[in-house]
Amino acid sequence: MKLERLLIKSKFQSLNSQKLSQVFKNSRKKSAWGIDINECFLRVAKITQVSQELLIDDLGIIEIPQVQSESNDSQSADVKKAIQAFLSKHNILKEDKVVMSISGQSVLPRFINIPPVEKKQLKGIVNYEAKQQIPFDLKDIVWDYQQLTEKVADTNSIEVGLFASKRATLDQLLANISPLETRLTAIQAVPLAIYNLISFDQQINGLTIIINSETESTDLIIVDGLYFWLRSIPTSKVDADLVKEIQRSMEYYKSLMREASNFQTILLTGNKFNEPNNVKFITDNFTYEVKIFKTLNNVKLSSNVNATDFNENILHFTPALGLALQGIGLGRIKINLLPPERIKTAEISKKKPYAIASLGCLALSLLIQYSGLYTRNTYLQNSETLYQKVLQNIKELEGKYKNAETHTQTNKSALDLISSVDPSRFIWLEGLDKLVSLIPNNVSLSNIQSSWIDEGAINSSKKVSAETVQPKKTVASTKPGPLKKLLLMGIKGESQEPSMRFIEEHIIKPVQSLTLFDQKVAAFKNVEIVPGSSRQVERKNGQGNHISFEIRWIVKSIDEIHDEENSVISLNGTSTPPNKS
Template sequence: MSNAVWGIDIGQCALKALRCTLDDDEKSIVADAYDYIEYPKILSQPEANREELIRDALEQFLSRNEVRGCKVAMSVPGQAGLSRFFKPPPVDAKLIPDIVKYEAKQQIPFPLEDVVWDFQKIGGTEVDGFTLDAEVGLFAMKREQVFRAIKPFTDAGIELSIVQLAPLCIYNYVSYDLLDGGPNPEEIDPDNPPESLVVLSIGTETTDLVITNGVRIWQRSIPLGGNHFTKQLSRELKMTYVKAEHLKRNARQAEDPKTVFQVMRPVFNDFVTEIQRSLNFFQNIDRQTKIGRLVMIGNTVRLPGLRQYLSKNLGLDVIKVDEFRHLKGGEVKSSPQFHENLLAYAGSYGLCLQALDVANLSTNLLPQEFITNRLIREKKPWAVAAVGAVLLAFSFNYLFHYGSFAKVEPAYANQGVDWRSATSTVDSVQNVSTSFKGEQETLKKTRDHFVAMGEEVVGAGDRKLLWLELYRAINSALPVDPRFAENPTAIRDPMKVPYLDRPDIYIRYIESQYFEDTARWWTPAIQKKWEEVSDQKSEGDAEGEDAGAAPPPVEPGMDPAMDPSMDPSMGGGQPQGEPGAAGGPTGPGWVIEIRGYHFHNSSTNVEGGSGYTYLRNTLIEQLKKGTVRLPKEAAVDGREPAMVEYTMEELGIRFPVVVENNDIEHRFQIKNERYVPPSVAGRNDGSGEDGAGVPRNDAAVVPDDGSNPQRFDAPKYEFVIQFCWQEKRLHERNEIREAAERAKADAEKALEAERQANAGNPEGGN
């Protein structure tokens, strides 16, 4: 393959192609061929057959040019693709592809298997392997659109190496030719970046706006082009499209040029409006950028007055492009046709720069299967040669062994050994072995089938009890006052046992949310709360700290309990952020949420603490390390089954965390339902007076000494708890426990055997 490359730009009006090579010094770009083929009709016209026009243009191109042995690059319109730019955090450079893949899933509004996408790091510096101040460009195009764009080339037998978005071709041209390769990214001051150029590539139907300083790039496609001037003339002056196109190109030679420009003025205004909107938007998202001069390319720029109008209304000086400064090739550059259409070749020039590996951007939207097929085809001769060499080696090996066999067989025949008979015996044994293996596989499948049926039959009964067992476990984890067993009536009397001394924890509701993978629940915020309930000091070690104080707050936006999407009662349960750190739950399971409150918040409470501390030392601690008595087996014939203590972890309850806690509401009070006003009491209305308003002598006087309060103090602490429940059915728990007991017994037997062996052989001890 030669070092020549073709850059082919399939425009709406014409096919532009440029062939370039690297000079002998491998630094200069030399143009040695070009072609410009204008279609009979513009591709966007209703009556135009797009596929046929492009096919005819490519056939004409191939009849006049040779592409065999050359690398071919083509461009696709900017509006057909998607461009996104984001700044990754300072990370190891090796991790950038993983970050980009995650970002691609967020930024590309289609499944990744339905698009062709590529990315490139732009600018930034690398310090000790970490990338700083970099930007990543993410470019994508729907797979079906890519195949539609390259189909004319495939039908014409042209093998493509690069597919690139047109705005990126323009960027490569501007950074290489107008900005001399662009500034060194490591020398750019982020607070004072170099001046950026505004590049307008005005096509037939659309205009690609590119803003770049040679390193950073931002682009947008504007749905206005040269054809809009033609349509405006055709509509307002009531003439055919062909005549309107001719009048547009020769406006200064028209009978009434002023009228022509007046008719086109609305399109001029639309151009300015759209460009100004784009510039304002860009400067709002990147306030450090300084907009410098304006560059205009594309044949529409030759429209009389367009350059001056845009320059005046945008307030930007225009860089006039009348040559490609860093492109050599006297024969091509001096050609009248090339010079006349010079502004239309910027895209083709940018494609050649990328194909020659001298451009800043090198992303490629050519589907991977094309690249793979090319590699296979290039390596096929070598593969065929390798296969031939292997076959030749096998042939020599066969001949060598056959010669040895021919010598050995007569020798064994003289001893009465028939080689073929021995081989037949071996084959017979092998057939018997194969038969037994097949029978074993059949029996194994039958066994597995019955095991699965038994598992389903046994598990069906177990599953009925799972939720009952869960509620019983939660109930057993709630604190119980020992005084309740002694006097159940007295402990309910707030005059005898105040609310703030009661150990009760009240539950408002219990909700659940199923997760296909519980790691999605185990976010960094949940992990942090787990560390708080696992590692925080107990009340006795608080050393003066407020025993009821809430744990340190999580960073704003990271607490899933504050997000309604994490409230199972609201249909949520989809946490924000990346899932779990190591050590958290994985696999399917349930997240159980308990919302409740307690009044055990007296400032004199020592045992158990108050507020958050009391919750952690009681309910949370029991959900972590507590036990619950449950039946060991299902009841049979009405007989009571044996009860066994199971740990919470054996039930599958793990990682209880407090996802929402509030300050203690110290002024909260509960109404005394038996309250009697502090006055004489004897009448049903509590007034202690007769009908004439005279106090009755037989009325009892209720004192106002605190023994008859209207409300009881009940400092209230509200909370929300979540924990992971990956249920284990009854027979699974029993099997795990029995296996552990067998392992323990086997270990004890082995240890006893070792002791006896050491006792019988004193020298072998220790």
């Protein structure tokens, strides 16, 4: 009977001390099957990761008849039948991962301490150590390793675990599951699969021993905070001999520890503990708290799984669930005893579609290149005619450009005049309506006019001369000087009230205070009666005398209005500016 030390410092704290969102790094859907085969059962479990949730999507137990024979042929035939029965009932998708179990009795563990080195140097050192530590020719075994402790500045070594199994054992397993061989991604030892499940799903408080008792063997896994230790015992009976071996293992573990260790909990799993008498026997022979693995904390059941059936058989599925967790990348121990050549074959098989697609793309690329060369050759053959046409088009475009340039220069003066016009030209949108509305009923308008004048045409007294009333003709110039234009407006009309005072009160003053749009100050300045325009008009029809008049003013620029509004704001909130007529 072998007793191996497996003292592993975990890279992670207990799952319950972390948020699940930190564990699930990829939110896309992933699925994996765990397939656990022993002498009596084929047990399968499928776990699907969707976003940050793990779901058990499928479960199955298929019994394998026990054969009392020195030959394994009958047993292998029954295993193959069980695999066929599994495939007939369960659908494995193309993208699903498949991880298979191998018993702890079939795996040889070795643990070595090596100097802390970089990862690129680790493989070479471990390969050398494997030749020294494993008592078999490396050609006859399949082995894998995992760095178990991190490189820390204060330590002078790191611990690496080696796990090996005979090729003959693995070849027999692969022959029995040949329909699944191409879908297989990993082979893992049962006790390591159980540890992956417990460390992921359960809250372990204090020093705990996990007892997994199956038909052909019993696995012991001791979990001690950041460490764990395991042993496989080749017995399937829960009796006094098993209790002695468990106690011996617990004492041996204590001897490995520098500090005193006290066990607190026993966790039972495996199909043997479906029998209440076996549970009672363990409880009666130990003083520690005994628990049965019967609840999942971080994995849920999907609607495809019957909750009652699962709860009744949960002790069967601990290895299969641990294998499935490793398949989707959530197992702490990632050992893979699948022969390397088969891993390469599987990788090549996965890459075949991409290789075919690459060849197709290459062929398409060559076809496109040939087509391009043919087209280019035809193009070159006609290049002379094409170039002549291009040159002719260039000459025509050059002539059109020169004509357009001449036309632009001709109209540049008018364009400059338009661009220099103050934005107040848009007062017609609102000014006419307000202007007409303020005219009294006994006053009639005969004319409303406007024109643009040069600012320099206004004399120092801000009186507009009669000569500037008429709009000047714009003379086109290729280089016009910068002129500021003012908009001059005026109205002509007659008042039935023959009094200038009436005109001043009811027409001039309203025009002086008229505001436009949302402005806060008057829009017009220099509002005045045109000299000589006022005169009495005698009506022959007996309607009495009327008075004719003409009033003109200048529209303020936007800048002037803004300046006046700012002045109003600065004068202690004054809302009505002084009249600037």
